[in-house]
Amino acid sequence: MTWRTTRAGLSTLTLVSLALLLGVVTARAELFLVSVPLALRLLAIALRPTTPRYRLKHELSSTRLLEGEQATVTVTLSAETRLSQVEVFEPLPPSVEISSGRPRRVMALAEGATERWSYTFRLPERGRYVLGSVYLRSWAPSGLHVHEAAMSATETLNVYPRAVPLRRLPAPLMTQASSGNYVSPLVGDGIEPGEIRPFAPGDRIKHVNWRASLRRDRLYVTRYQQERNADVVLMLDTLSQAGTGSATTVDASLRAAASLAAAYLARKDRVGLIEYGGVLRWVRPGSGRPHFERLLATLVRAEVTFTYVAKDLALVPPRILPPQALVIAISSLLDERFLTALGDLAGRGFDLIVLAVDPVILTRAAMRRSARVDTACRLWTLERQIQLDEVAARGLRVVAWRPDEPIELALARIGRHRRPRAMVS
């Protein structure tokens, strides 16, 4: 980059011209004298400052955050030449809330000097933010010259939806073959004692129940019940949303999905994800901490993409949607296409639970309070209740969830209606 002249010179030029013109018109020497300091200022344009050289370092305290958490950016500027007036600025996404410091700073640095400063910001909304685009402007003190340069974005900050710990979860009706936390009625390897039977050739000595054997004067062995895990697929509705900012039905759904995923993964279940919206995205069921990170990374990118096209769930491969999986659909049920997809899943015999996120409360919060809005919201609530009853009448297990209440309350309502029965596949 080279030095460039700003438009500040135009103001000076205008005033010099005006002073000279008035001097000529009035034939007064004073007006020519008035123009002298201004003309000097203008002549300073011809003096080009030396090209600044510097090194800039941008550090982000963390590249992964939860909603509402804070991050600190530390910027270090080392001057290789004298910087008489240098402005460093980092544009931040609009949703960022600065907690301390400022992302824009004006400094004067001597040759070889280093300045280091930091600022802290909070990200209230989940998302994927690209930071590190730092603009640096060296100004001539008169403001007539500027030298600009920019450092391109290098750091990506992922802000994940905040997961809340859940203690009670809907138990799946069917389990899978891998080891997990669900006690199976079938006997095999495990730690839950099942039955005691007489010793038979082939039984292992370590399974001999010595207390029963001594009492009966014959060898008995204890058999254990198998412990199995389950496949849980979280199905997110991103066809439409209600609310504004980070208080939308999709955001509430994502927080619920993150909480459910964390809780099921802690139980050694395999958790998958299907984002059913304008774009059909999925994550194959898996388990473990890295898989949770993978799920969160997918949740971060979830957004409403408008489309007229209804996605067919038949496109989803069976390994993504295993036949015996527990499917938890999280939706505001605003789009009829999602209801159709749910009907399709229920028709295919999936163990399906619908967590219906209440859009009324989020919409009401986004609007100015008035009698008309209150009436409309009450009517909408009634209509929604009818809709949920109709969905339940179709044989789907629906539970309403108000985003302002703990998700565990809604899940407890599911628990009362289900009769968990662990079966071995």
Add this chain to the structure above:
Amino acid sequence: MRALTLIPIAVMAGVPVLMRPSSAFAGIGGAAALLCIAGVVLRWRPLVTAGASLALMLYALALFGARSSLVSAIVLGVSVALVLDMSEFSRRFHGAVVTRPAFRRQVRHWVTTAILGVVTSAALASVATLVKVSGPPALFPILAAVGALAALAGIAGAVSSARLGTVSAEAEAHSDPNSSQAKEGASW
């Protein structure tokens, strides 16, 4: 920072009013000051220019029938230059953290501007007075023409070398990381 700009604005508007203390002059002077203050507050440079222009015109009016006042001219010229400089500084660094060394350096620049303006104006006024007293009257028009041509040539040279108006630093959006400048970041 904005409060500091009020000082040269008050001087600039006050000079013509002090020369002709009347309600009409005070009103126009006040209007000029208000325009400049509005420009500083709204960070809109044309308003500052308009205010300074009004003050210059008021000064030209105040000179009608008045005795020669070189000091007022020097004070007005320096104050107008400082109004432009200081309003520009507060405009371009609005909302930024200005460190103490940067501010000190800027104040030094303003002081230098003021001193240089005063010295140059005084020197030119002295030379003009000397020529007027000792020089032959026949040379006056020639000297005036040469001086005017030199001033015009100097300004034209400065303006053409700067390519005024072709590129505006302010017009460059801060928040566009995909700009051509941003792509050059790799060379850092």
